[in-house]
Amino acid sequence: MTTESSATRAVPAEQDGPTAVRRRDQVALFVLLTASFTLAVDFSILNVALPRIGAEVGFALADLQWISTSFAVCAAGFTLFFGRCADLFGRRRQFLAGIALLGVSSLLGGLADVPWMLLLARVVQGLATAAVTPAALSLLTTSFPEGPMRRRALGLNGALMAAGFTTGAIAGGLLTDLISWRWAFFINVIVAAFVLVAGPAVLRESQSHDRVRLDAPGAVTVTLALIAGVYGLTQAGERSWADPHCWASLVAAAVLLAVFVLTERVVAQPLVPLGILARRSVGWGNLAGVLAFATETSVVFLLTLYLQKVRGFTPLQAGLAFAVLGIGTVLGGLVAPRVIGRIGGRRAIVTGFVVQAAATVPLVLLDDVAGWLAVLLAATFLGGIANLVAIVGFMVTATSGLPDTEQGLATGLATMSQQVGITLGTPVMSAVATAAGATTAGHVLHGVEVALAVNAAGCVAAALIFALALPATRKEALA
Structure with missing residues (x-):
């Protein structure tokens, strides 16, 4: 098996020499890793700033949890849906659209002066994260064949994502104390602009060439199941396991997941072929x-x-x-x-x-x-x-x-x-x-x-x- 990426093999030799191609792959990897690191930071960067955000924007103390919960629920709930959409409609297209959405929502969040505006920004940030993360990962895995190059790319991606959660907590405290919590949002705008400038030149489109219909019933049920499950878990963490909202959400998630499995058994083109999970x-x-x-x-x-x-x-x-x-x-x-x-x-x-x-x-x-x-x-x-x-x-x-x-x-x-x-x-x-x-x-x-x-x-x-x-x-x- 060759160690060159599929993107490399698609480039005619007379247009790009091997060195230029390798350089393009390196820049593409840097772009994807930058996006992944930024998304990981977003999970934790606002946590230490929540009290100050609440005081400046007008959140009641009991409502501060929604700044984190609204993001987490959307980021997790829609990720499987967007992962399949990337296969069907184009990974590069979805990645860049998600990055643009992240930049716009982050700008909205940084400028927010009322609670509904900030929550809207966090919801859209969560959706952008759900779209970008699987698209970025699949661009990595399809650009590098199985073997040392893919392992190295996934290793770097995992390292930066894990480090991002820790970095987010530190950066959130520093930005809040030294400048303003709003820069936790504005930094995303700068990163999104960089990715949107560099990405189109180095990322190659890849998608299914078969005419496949999106499994709408499966997409709806699994997305609702994930949203209910993640919401239930966040309520357990923020309130308690005895909270009725927690258990109602977890039971709803279990029922929806069962409906999803039954749906995938009967539809002609399932969102998640059960054979893959087997x-x-x-x-x-x-x-x-x-x-x-x-x-x-x-x-x-x-x-x-x-x-x-x-x-x-x-x-x-x-x-x-x-x-x-x-x-x-x-x-x-x-x-x-x-x-x-x-x-x-x-x-x-x-x-x-x-x-x-x-x-x-x-x-x-x-x-x-x-x-x-x-x-x-x-x-x-x-x-x-x-x-x-x-x-x-x-x-x-x-x-x-x-x-x-x-x-x-x-x-x-x-x-x-x-x-x-x-x-x-x-x-x-x-x-x-x-x-x-x-x-x-x-x-x-x-x-x-x-x-x-x-x-x-x-x-x-x-x-x-x-x-x-x-x-x-x-x-x-x-x-």
């Missing part, structure tokens, strides 16, 4: 993605609680403490392709979860260690590396062995898994910490320790499950 690499690979994102994002939540409630850190100090974790995730994304190349995707995922569990165990004992901050930094650094090895392993596994015509669907599923994992981790670990007494004065530490122990145990269980359930690669089968 592939062990896709089904179990995406579950690995959900757990990888859920476990690490919940560790960040629990340590934020520990640093602020137990150690008295300010939000900005807590954000800066996670800078080492961000460095670890970048390093993990860089080494993951080599690890996968040496031991295979399944073993990389299993090893990632095992090392992540080992890195989480010392965090359970932080309060009994004299140099607790050094232990925290070292453990989160190692955990960040391991988590990214698992994440890149999941991305490679869940998108391998599928034709280019289904890469939008595959990356849509992977993006959905990522966003569900991010949404799931915090409310689940919050419930564990609360049950252990974290909401009671003087018992926060105990609640955090119990939740971290459960998190580590979950990583061990995930490693055992995926060691048995994921298919072995050819390299692993011959070992």
Whole structure:
């Protein structure tokens, strides 16, 4: 198999020499990675600024949650739909349209002076994220064939996306304190302008040449199911698992998901062919993605609680403490392709979860260690590396062995898994910490320790499950 991209093979030799083509691929990769990093930052950049935004724009304290919830629900709810649309109607076209929508909505958000305007901006930002993320990922996977080049591209993408969540928290605090929270929106406008100028020149269009109709009933039911599910999880995290809105939404999501499966069985051209989900690499690979994102994002939540409630850190100090974790995730994304190349995707995922569990165990004992901050930094650094090895392993596994015509669907599923994992981790670990007494004065530490122990145990269980359930690669089968 050649190591040149499909985009490269399409360029006549007399028009572009090999060096020029490689340079174009590098610029295209930079454009796609820039977009992915920016979208990841958007998930967390406003969190520390919410109180100030509420005071300046006019949100009641109880309504601040909607600034985050409206974005998360749309970003996760529409991602599978847009992933399939990218296959059918053009990945490049959807990517650029989504970036333009992100720029316009971010400008609206930065200028907002009333609550409805800011919420509208966040909803549209969420839709833009749902359109851009799977399109960008499928442009990556279709531009680079399976093998070292694709693993490297996915490794860089995973590293920057994971680092983006940490960077968002730090950047949000710095912008809010030094300039204005509005620049958390305006930065997106600048990035969108750059991508729209550079993207058309270096990105190549790819779409299905077959006349395929979009499965409207399937698209509606799965989108509503994801919206209801993500909304239910966010309500559990922001209110409690006892909240009736939480359970009503989760039950509605389960019913809609069942209707979706039945729909896909009978329609001629399903949105998600169930045979794809039956592939062990896709089904179990995406579950690995959900757990990888859920476990690490919940560790960040629990340590934020520990640093602020137990150690008295300010939000900005807590954000800066996670800078080492961000460095670890970048390093993990860089080494993951080599690890996968040496031991295979399944073993990389299993090893990632095992090392992540080992890195989480010392965090359970932080309060009994004299140099607790050094232990925290070292453990989160190692955990960040391991988590990214698992994440890149999941991305490679869940998108391998599928034709280019289904890469939008595959990356849509992977993006959905990522966003569900991010949404799931915090409310689940919050419930564990609360049950252990974290909401009671003087018992926060105990609640955090119990939740971290459960998190580590979950990583061990995930490693055992995926060691048995994921298919072995050819390299692993011959070992």
